[in-house]
Amino acid sequence: MINTLQAAANSNATLLRRGHQVTCEILIGVGLNDFIISLEKGHVKNLRLRTLPLESGIFAIRADDGIWVEHWQEFPKRNYHDLFSMLSSGLATIDGDLTIFMQNLIYFKMLLAAPRNRMEV
Amino acid sequence: MSNLGPVFEPIIGRYFNLNFEGRDHRIYVEEAGSGIPLVCLHTAGSDARQFRHLMCDAKITDHYRVIAFDLPWHGKSNPPKGWEAEEYQLETKGYKNLVRAFCQAMALDNPVVMGCSMGGRVVLHLALDHPDEFRTVIALEGADRLQPYYDTSWLNRPDVHGGEISAGYVSGQIAPQSPDEYRWETLWGYMQSGPGIFKGDLYFYWQDGHFDDRSANIDTSRCPVYLLSGVYDNSCTPERATATHERIIGSKLTIMKEMGHFPMSENPNLFRTHLTPVLNDILDKKLNNPPSILKE
Numbered sequence: 001m002i003n004t005l006q007a008a009a010n011s012n013a014t015l016l017r018r019g020h021q022v023t024c025e026i027l028i029g030v031g032l033n034d035f036i037i038s039l040e041k042g043h044v045k046n047l048r049l050r051t052l053p054l055e056s057g058i059f060a061i062r063a064d065d066g067i068w069v070e071h072w073q074e075f076p077k078r079n080y081h082d083l084f085s086m087l088s089s090g091l092a093t094i095d096g097d098l099t100i101f102m103q104n105l106i107y108f109k110m111l112l113a114a115p116r117n118r119m120e121v
Numbered sequence: 122m123s124n125l126g127p128v129f130e131p132i133i134g135r136y137f138n139l140n141f142e143g144r145d146h147r148i149y150v151e152e153a154g155s156g157i158p159l160v161c162l163h164t165a166g167s168d169a170r171q172f173r174h175l176m177c178d179a180k181i182t183d184h185y186r187v188i189a190f191d192l193p194w195h196g197k198s199n200p201p202k203g204w205e206a207e208e209y210q211l212e213t214k215g216y217k218n219l220v221r222a223f224c225q226a227m228a229l230d231n232p233v234v235m236g237c238s239m240g241g242r243v244v245l246h247l248a249l250d251h252p253d254e255f256r257t258v259i260a261l262e263g264a265d266r267l268q269p270y271y272d273t274s275w276l277n278r279p280d281v282h283g284g285e286i287s288a289g290y291v292s293g294q295i296a297p298q299s300p301d302e303y304r305w306e307t308l309w310g311y312m313q314s315g316p317g318i319f320k321g322d323l324y325f326y327w328q329d330g331h332f333d334d335r336s337a338n339i340d341t342s343r344c345p346v347y348l349l350s351g352v353y354d355n356s357c358t359p360e361r362a363t364a365t366h367e368r369i370i371g372s373k374l375t376i377m378k379e380m381g382h383f384p385m386s387e388n389p390n391l392f393r394t395h396l397t398p399v400l401n402d403i404l405d406k407k408l409n410n411p412p413s414i415l416k417e
Contacts, residue, residue, distance in 0.1 A: 075297045078353050082293025085355045088270035102275050103282070105289030 001072050001115050002030055005037075006044040008114040015114065016042045019096055019107040028112070029062030042107065053097045058098030061112070072115040083109050123332040132176045136197075141222050142215070148198035148223070150190040154182025157256065157407065158232035159400075160224060161189040161312065164262075164320025164405030165326050166213075166287050166311060167310035170194025170239070174389035178395075183212075184404055190223060194318050202405055209321035213329050215325065216243050216367065221251060233403060236260035238382060242267075245346065245365070252344035257403050259347045259396075261383050262354050266301040266333035267326065278319035287319045292350035294382035296353040299391075307386045326356075333368060341371030345406075347399045351380030375399075 009015055021093075027050070034050040036057060048081025063086060063113045070080040079089040086092035094101075099109055134151040151169055153176035161172040174189045191198035194209050212331050212406035220243060224232055236244045241263020248258045271290060277283055288308040295304050311319065338344060346369050350362035359376050366374035377384060377395050384392040 060258040062254065079298045079355065081353060082355075084271065085289065088355055102286055102289075105281065105286055106292060109289065109292060 001069060002035060004046070004115045005082055005111075009044045009111055012114060014112070015107065015110045018042065019104060022100065022104050022107060025057045025107075027057035027060035027067075027096075029060060030068050030116065031065035034060075036056065036113075039111075044111075057096065059094060059101050061092055061094050061100055063092035071113065074116060076116075086098045129179055130173075131179075131182065132173065132188060133196075137226070139222060139226050141193075141219055144203050147199045147316075150188060150191055150227070150385070152188040153177065154184075154186050155386075155402065156184040156186055157283075158224075158227075158229040159185040159187045160229065160233065160234045161187065161385075162236030162238060162243065163195065163218065164188065164194070164238035165322030166195075166314045167307075168192075168198075168345040170196065170310060171383065171386040173386075174392075175197070175385055175396075178393065179208075181400060185400065188227065188232075190225070192219070194315060194321075199417045200315070201214060208274075209272045209317055211239070211322050211325040211329075213243075213246060213325060215249065216325055217246050219380065220247065221254065222253070223331075231256045233259065235261065236263065237261035237385060238263065239322055239330070241348075242326060242330045242373065245339065245369075246330070246332065248341075248344040248346050249332070249339045253341055255344055255346065256271065257345045258370060259399060260365075261349050261350070262357040262362075263348065264350075264357045264365045265336035266364070267330050267356055267361060269323075269327040273320045273323050273327075276320040276323075283316050283319075284314060287314055290319075291382065294354060295387045296351060296379050296381040297337055298379040299387040301383065303387050303389065307383045309324065310410045329380070333365070337368045337370070339369045339372075341369065345401075345403075346372040347373045347375070347394070349377060349395055349399070350380060351377045351384055351386065353381040356382065371378045373399075373402075 022042050023040050025036055025038050035056055036048055036050050038046040070076050079085045087094055131153045132151050136147055136149050139146045139148045163169050163171050168191045172189040194200045194410050234244050241260035244258035244260050245263055288311040291311055348362050348366050350357055350359055375395050381387055
């Protein structure tokens with residue numbers, strides 16, 4: 001389902017406007033697979049499976065496959081519905097330099113919820 | 122084409138000076154309706170606009186004088202003179218006394234006080250320490266013990282926009298079922314918060330306001346307690362609201378499905394269905410018979 005993130009994000013004008021100053025690479029862990037998302041001025045330029053051990057992102061967010069699947073439901077269950085809720089309830093972890101994440105928190109929440117295809121943050 | 126003028130909402134907003142603890146505070150207060158005074162306390166880092174839907178609900182304002190004010194440093198209530206030389210931090214004693222001072226200044230007779238989040242916490246403190254001053258307290262998303270789950274230092278630093286991050290922090294406290302219009306309006310309140318105010322409020326909410334060791338002393342025969350908590354609230358979770366309810370003997374608890382931390386502003390129509398029975402209860406006690414107008 002993460003494969004739908006790029007198209008969903010890039011077709012969301014509100015998301016793109018919010019992220020217009022975001023250019024970086026981030027790592028998203030979906031179960032045992034790590035994905036690198038390349039962002040340029042808020043657009044998802046590339047979303048690829050990590051193949052090299054030293055590939056990384058400025059920060060990394062990881063959760064099991066099923067947790068992301070629930071997060072991407074239209075109306076996710078409690079604690080799965082929001083990135084902060086996932087972190088506070090132990091369903092997800094975050095590591096790395098969080099400055100750009102915090103500076104653009106609403107954008108990143110929208111980006112990672114993009115497969116849900118709603119305006120929700 | 123004739124111009125009949127604007128169709129005003131029934132809310133009236135005014136300012137007054139409240140001298141509190143030796144300092145003048147220019148307080149902004151809104152109200153609508155007549156009847157039992159119902160004082161509404163907004164959440165941390167926001168302001169009294171959260172209660173606008175309640176004040177425009179004639180079924181409520183036919184029986185209740187709904188009053189909501191911006192705490193000092195919030196909304197349209199300025200910080201006091203000399204604010205630039207201090208760091209804002211809300212503490213339990215000052216918050217309690219400010220609410221009492223407001224009610225006294227407004228000459229309210231035995232009001233109901235309803236607060237949300239930090240407002241929901243302080244009304245429980247009021248029920249414990251000043252039960253005879255309040256007809257009833259209603260704690261929305263309020264608990265006697267909470268657990269911080271994020272670092273508040275991000276909320277006030279020069280390289281992070283305070284309004285954006287405050288809204289980003291609380292956005293997950295809104296239920297996914299809540300209408301987008303009201304979700305974003307709720308977040309707008311946070312985006313307009315003054316620098317460091319949300320952080321300063323959270324000192325009371327997450328540090329200073331715990332009293333689970335004393336909440337069992339609340340005498341609900343003197344001051345009835347209602348607790349309402351949303352399923353999607355991940356600070357005052359249903360578990361924490363339930364634990365608070367179990368400690369406060371005689372309190373009444375409602376767990377609101379498909380609701381988050383901001384019931385009155387994130388989903389006012391759904392909230393109404395949960396609040397109406399509580400307001401009916403209070404009216405029943407006053408009139409000694411069930412009112413018909415508030416019934417659904």
